[in-house]
Amino acid sequence: MDIEAEIRALQLDSAEDNNDTLIPEDAKPEEVEMTDKVEEGMTDEVDTKSQPVQAEPKVKDKEVADMDCAEVPDEMESQKKRHLNVVFIGHVDAGKSTTGGQILFLSGQVDDRTIQKYEKEAKDKSRESWYMAYIMDTNEEERVKGKTVEVGRAQFETETTRFTILDAPGHKSYVPNMISGASQADIGVLVISARKGEFETGYERGGQTREHVQLAKTLGVSKLLVVVNKMDDHTVNWSKERYDEIESKMVPFLRSSGYNVKKDVQFLPISGLVGTNMKTRVDKNICPWWNGPCLFEALDSVEIPVRDPKGPYRMPVIDKFKDMGTVVMGKVESGSICEGDSLLVMPNKAPVKVLAVYCDEDKVRRAGPGENLRVRLSGIEEEDISSGFVLSSVVKPIPAVTEFTAQLQILELLENAIFTAGYKAVLHIHSVVEECEIVELLQQIDPKTKKPMKKKVLFVKNGAVVVCRIQVNSLICIEKFSDFPQLGRFTLRTEGKTIAVGKVTDLPSRSSA
Ligand code: GTP
Numbered sequence: 354m355d356i357e358a359e360i361r362a363l364q365l366d367s368a369e370d371n372n373d374t375l376i377p378e379d380a381k382p383e384e385v386e387m388t389d390k391v392e393e394g395m396t397d398e399v400d401t402k403s404q405p406v407q408a409e410p411k412v413k414d415k416e417v418a419d420m421d422c423a424e425v426p427d428e429m430e431s432q433k434k435r436h437l438n439v440v441f442i443g444h445v446d447a448g449k450s451t452t453g454g455q456i457l458f459l460s461g462q463v464d465d466r467t468i469q470k471y472e473k474e475a476k477d478k479s480r481e482s483w484y485m486a487y488i489m490d491t492n493e494e495e496r497v498k499g500k501t502v503e504v505g506r507a508q509f510e511t512e513t514t515r516f517t518i519l520d521a522p523g524h525k526s527y528v529p530n531m532i533s534g535a536s537q538a539d540i541g542v543l544v545i546s547a548r549k550g551e552f553e554t555g556y557e558r559g560g561q562t563r564e565h566v567q568l569a570k571t572l573g574v575s576k577l578l579v580v581v582n583k584m585d586d587h588t589v590n591w592s593k594e595r596y597d598e599i600e601s602k603m604v605p606f607l608r609s610s611g612y613n614v615k616k617d618v619q620f621l622p623i624s625g626l627v628g629t630n631m632k633t634r635v636d637k638n639i640c641p642w643w644n645g646p647c648l649f650e651a652l653d654s655v656e657i658p659v660r661d662p663k664g665p666y667r668m669p670v671i672d673k674f675k676d677m678g679t680v681v682m683g684k685v686e687s688g689s690i691c692e693g694d695s696l697l698v699m700p701n702k703a704p705v706k707v708l709a710v711y712c713d714e715d716k717v718r719r720a721g722p723g724e725n726l727r728v729r730l731s732g733i734e735e736e737d738i739s740s741g742f743v744l745s746s747v748v749k750p751i752p753a754v755t756e757f758t759a760q761l762q763i764l765e766l767l768e769n770a771i772f773t774a775g776y777k778a779v780l781h782i783h784s785v786v787e788e789c790e791i792v793e794l795l796q797q798i799d800p801k802t803k804k805p806m807k808k809k810v811l812f813v814k815n816g817a818v819v820v821c822r823i824q825v826n827s828l829i830c831i832e833k834f835s836d837f838p839q840l841g842r843f844t845l846r847t848e849g850k851t852i853a854v855g856k857v858t859d860l861p862s863r864s865s866a
Pocket residue numbers: 443444445446447448449450451452482483484486499500501502521522523524544582583584585586623624625626627
C-alpha cells in the first residue's frame with residue numbers, strides 16, 4: 354500500500370487552514386471541502402464527560418494590556434531585521450551539523466583559531482572530517498560519537514534576516530529531540546547526502562529522510578530548502594546526473610507528504626564541508642550546470658509565514674530555570690508580549706507577571722509571534738512549571754483538556770500491531786510529550802472519496818485515516834487545528850517509531866474559558 358499517497362489526505366487539508374495557504378498543486382478543491390464536512394460532522398460526537406479546565410482569570414485587565422502591548426512603539430522596530438527559525442533535518446550523517454557549522458564560520462561567528470582547535474580535537478578523536486560539525490555539536494558524547502543528540506542552537510544574520518538555527522539529530526533514537534526542534538521552526542533545511550549509497554539509505558523506508566519530512570510537515574514547518582550535500586565527495590564530483598536523480602526521487606515524495614513543491618520547496622547543491630555554494634555561488638569551473646542561488650541567497654529570500662501580533666498570547670514552554678525569578682523559554686506562536694504584562698501559565702491557571710523579556714541575548718520591551726524568547730516571570734515557582742505548559746493570554750487562555758477528538762493518519766504500525774481502542778502511544782504536540790490512549794475509533798475516512806465510511810470501525814491498519822477520541826492522564830494545553838495549526842497538530846509514537854500524524858478536530862465544549 355502506498356502510505357505516502359495516504360498521508361496526503363491528512364496533510365492536504367492541513368494546508369488550507371494554515372496561514373501559509375499551502376495547498377499541494379494537484380489538490381482538488383472538493384477534497385479540501387470534504388474534510389471540512391468531516392470535521393463539522395464530528396462536532397456532535399464530542400464527549401463532554403472529560404474534565405476540562407475552566408480558567409478563572411484572577412487578572413481581568415488583560416484585554417487592554419494585550420492591545421497596549423501590540424501598539425507599544427518599539428524603538429528598534431524600524432532597524433530590526435526579520436527573524437526566522439530554521440531547523441536542519443535529515444538522515445544521520447547527512448551533514449546537518451557540518452553545514453550549520455560552516456554557515457556560522459562563513460558568517461563570521463567562529464574564528465580561524467577556533468576552527469584550528471576543532472580540527473586538532475577531531476583528529477585526536479580520529480574524526481578528522483567532523484571538525485566543522487563540532488561548531489554545532491558541543492558536548493563530549495556528540496563529538497566522540499560524531500552524532501548530534503541534543504538540538505543545537507545558534508544565531509547568525511544575513512543582510513535582511515536574523516536566523517536561529519536549530520540543528521536536529523538525525524539518528525533514529527533521537528527523533529523526539531528532532532520533533533522538539535522542528536516544533537520551534539518556521540522553515541526547514543532538509544540535508545540530503547549525495548554520496549553513493551547514503552542518499553539511498555536515508556530515503557529507504559525506515560530512513561530518517563522520510564520520517565523527518567513527514568514530521569516536519571505535521572509540526573508546521575511550512576517551507577523546505579532541500580540541500581543536496583556532499584557534492585564534493587569523490588563518488589559525486591558535482592555530477593548533474595546524481596543531483597537530478599535525487600531531485601526527481603524526492604519531488605514525488607515531498608508532494609505526497611503535503612508540500613507544494615513548486616511554491617514551498619527549493620532544491621540546491623552544496624558542499625557543507627568545503628563551504629561551496631553557501632555564502633557565494635559555486636564557481637562555474639566546479640559546477641558549470643548550476644545557475645540557481647547559493648544557500649545564503651535562498652535563505653534570504655524565503656518568505657516569512659504571516660503571523661498575527663494581535664492574536665491571544667500563546668507561548669509553549671520548552672524549558673525553564675531559576676534566575677532572579679522564574680525564567681521560561683519558548684517560541685511565541687501567537688500574540689505579543691510586553692514587560693509588565695499579566696499572563697496565565699496554563700494548564701495550572703497560575704497568574705504571572707512579566708518582569709523581563711529576552712530575545713537572543715538582548716533584553717527587549719516587547720516581542721511578537723515567531724520569536725524565541727526567554728521570559729522572566731514573577732508569581733510562580735520554577736518547579737511549578739513543566740515543558741509543555743503554555744504561557745497564555747488571560748482573556749483567552751489556551752484550552753486545557755484530558756481528552757480530544759482528532760483525525761489521524763496511520764503511517765506504519767509496529768509489526769503485527771493493529772490500531773484499535775485501547776492502543777497506547779506517546780503524544781507529541783508542540784512542546785508536550787505525554788502518554789495517551791485511543792479510547793474510541795469514531796469514523797474511518799475513505800482515502801479515495803475523503804468521506805467518512807458508513808460501517809462502524811473497530812480497528813484500522815497502516816495507511817488508514819481515522820477519526821478517534823484520545824485521552825491523556827493529565828491536563829494538556831492544545832488548540833483545534835483550525836484555530837491554531839501550530840498548536841493543533843501532533844504525532845503519535847510507539848517504541849521509538851512515529852506511527853501516526855494527526856490534527857485536533859474537536860475539544861470538549863467547556864475546555865475554553
Ligand atoms: P547527525 O547529527 O548524527 O544526524 O549527523 P549530521 O547530519 O549532523 O552529519 P555531520 O555534520 O556530523 O557529518 C557527518 C559526516 O559527513 C562527517 O564525517 C562530515 O565530515 C561528513 N560531511 C558533511 N558534509 C560533507 C560534505 O559536504 N562533503 C563531504 N565530503 N563530507 C561531508
